Amino acid sequence: MKSRTTSSLTIDAFDARAVDIDTVELDQLYTLSIGVGWPHRPEDWQFLRDTGHGIVVHDEIGRVLGSAMWFPHGVDFATVGMVITSPRLQALGTAQWLMKRILSASGGRNLRLNATHAARKLYLSLGFRRERTVFQRQAEAQRFGDMPRPSEGGELRELGQKDLPAIAQLDARAFGASRLDLIAALLRQSAGVGLYRRGRLEAFALCRPFGRGHVVGPVVASADEDAIVVAAPHVAAHEGQFLRIDTHLADGEFCSFLARCGLAFFDTVTTMSLGGEFRDPNGRSGKIPVTYALASQALG
Template sequence: MRCSCPKTASRGLRLSESASDSLQVSSFRLRLADIADVDLKHLHTLSIGVGWPHRAEDWQFLREVGKGVVAIDDIGRVLGSAMWFAYDTDFATVGMVITSPRLQAKGAGQWLMGHVRSRLDDRDLGLNATHAARRLYLSMNFKPEAIVYQCQGEAQDPPAFLSASDIVLRPIGPEELDTIADLDEIAFGANRRPLLEKLLSQSRSIALLRDGRIAAFSLCRPFGRGHVIGPVVAETDDDAIAVIRGHIIEHKGAFLRLDTREKKGPFFRFLDDCGLSVFDTVTSMSLGRKRPAVAQGASTKIYGLASHTLG
């Protein structure tokens, strides 16, 4: 999850309670609205204004799988946003927390996050914070867990890779949704079946079968400047490489992205060899329980995030 608001200071802020439906900032007032009621072009303008790659189609996808609020000024401009994605009864991710440059350091990010938390009851929360937003989330008692490496670039021919002889690679069938959802839950720590169903409808998929069962999988879909690979779920680096290699070959010469917490080992080196070098980093943070996705010693894990926002 990326947030463009670098400070939590409340200069210019006159607010009686953090979850108020309006916010007076300097000489203008913001009101809160449901993100589902906003024209996509206004959301796209908001993300462009802070240099984020999201297309209007990416915003629409997020609105279909999550909920959110926006900050609107007196003349109808969308100047801020925040979204949440409830995966089960006790866990959600937070993302798309954006404030326009004119609102930064004026308390708008904290105001929006207050509304997010008020709508999520007692759920534990996870997010991915930019360098600028990290101070805000630390002030709200989020704890750092791990670094996410945003690997991207023009995809190149992957190096030679000898797959194990006991595996089969093929697309995921719609009847296998429950199987991959169970595998993803082990790695992620929460059930994301509805999200995976939606992702499957928009993605090319690769499953790795061993002894007749799915042991790893990856999805690849249009996003931002090109395509993004994720989620990638596997037990070993070799299995993770096996399920992304086909995507890289398919998109050779085009822009490709994969977000991972792996900083060393064969999987990370493979990404670099394929032209997907580290462009930026964010910090995975949590409020409440730590997810198996970043726990030490996890056997099945998330090698590639669905996105910064979705985890």
């Protein structure tokens, strides 16, 4: 059961109140995120509330001034996201106050988050360390040529609930922690493509509505060739539509494929961690599965 906490703080001579994120209206959360240029729809906020925990700060008349969320995966690990305040309130310490609450609530778990440029200094002050850059690539998807074919007897399949155990297991090997509940929730609202060889799932890509259009992720594979094979059907299905992929990869065949699809670099954030070590996907060997595309910046 989610805990519901309430406390107060003083911001710039007025009183503010912190409450559980489930107690405020979705429209208030949408107004908060759109105010800082984030594309989350009310439906995206609801998905995050369904899969995580969080708090918001609001003023005396109920306006939401800030938010922070965390997403547990077992007793040892969690991701942190949706840490939003206005620049003015961040300068007044509101984001730090929110983060300290999240650190307390997450119970000593190893943590990972993706920091905007403006927030990196805050996270460094809390003990997080820089890991890798996340490249946000997005645009209207373009035709990329012939559909790539699986090699070595691979077979592409449409994924469904029966594939959940195999998807979650492969994701855990790449991500470094089991995310069974999250993967199950993502699968319920995503189209999925999997690459099977000799009856074993070796790569997959999910695609779901998000923000201005659709997001492809997570994408997990052991080689660029396989990542392209499972991502390509999603790109083709959304030709001429807004599509987004967040990836740690800076170069290689997968990145070249994204460029051919018209998915240009839009922005970057920095993956940071507190506690456990982050697995660098740029060191891919072709044998160990890695995360080619994130589920989202908040979820990792």
